[in-house]
Amino acid sequence: MEFELTAKESVQNLAGPEYPDTRLWLYNDRLGGPFIKARQGDLLQVRFRNQLPVPSTIHWHGIRNVNAMDGVAGLTQDPVPPGGEFTYTVPLEDAGTYWYHAHTMAWEQVARGLYGPLIVQGSDDIEVDQELVLILDDWRLDEKAQIDEASFRNMHDWSHNGRLGSWFTVNGRLQPQFPVSGGSRLRLRLINAANARVLRLKLEGAQGTVIALDGYPCEPFPLEEHGLELATAQRMDVLVDAGPDTFKLQEVSTNQTLTAAFFVPDATTRFSFPRPALRLPKVSLPSLDLQ
Ligand SMILES: [Cu+2]
Incomplete structure (x- = not known):
């Protein structure tokens, strides 16, 4: 490679x-x-x-x-x-x-x-129909849309919440639309690349199941209505069965709802919906031998 x-x-x-x-x-x-x-x-x-x-x-x-x-x-x-x-x-x-x-x-x-x-x-x-990688970032831009250089090394940032940004992107784009096939089973691989922003992510219009955190498989659990926190550099993998309708990834850490991305099923639904139930593996980690 x-x-x-x-x-x-x-x-x-x-x-x-x-x-x-x-x-x-x-x-x-x-x-x-x-x-x-x-x-x-x-x-x-x-x-x-x-x-x-x-x-x-x-x-x-x-x-x-x-x-x-x-x-x-x-x-x-x-x-x-x-x-x-x-x-x-x-x-x-x-x-x-x-x-x-x-x-x-x-x-x-x-x-x-x-x-x-x-x-x-x-x-x-886990077998899926489509995988999507979403790398999320908040950029601190000035009014001319340039990287705010004056605030690098800013002691107030460093002694408080870090360098929070003003412009939120997914894969470098504002609110991108990802085409998906209706009825398809998706694996969303979400990465928080922000300097300091602890994101809280949820899905609107679809049910998500978290299957991995920070790269490693976890005991699967539903991505709840109030979302799941993803701190800087963390990753989460979410399984979603797309229905016939558009659904969204939303960022809710500020108590405002910000749409991060749209997932738009194409007109020709190639898979039946709902998908057959998923049998998720039971994850067991080897016990640590601490001596
Ligand atoms: Cu790192």
């Missing part, structure tokens, strides 16, 4: 057509990050090129990694200087929903857009 990630400045429309384009730092010019998809047991090889004006590294969040590949500048490796490169060799021992992000001055580099999803498919994953 070989990938290339080039970190560089990138100008993209983030805030919609009424606003100027935003100067960001991205991998491969991809807002929301290039999607890395691999299989359990793969050895992920990523050639990282740093074309930023500052040093950088990449951390593979949640991966049971070897220390030298963990990407923590000054601790597990030297920072990769501007113009430099580094090849990460990351063993993917566990299936699940992970992500990668810059880990040199991460409080600034992640806020500028340096992150992306890392999905590891396993051989005994």
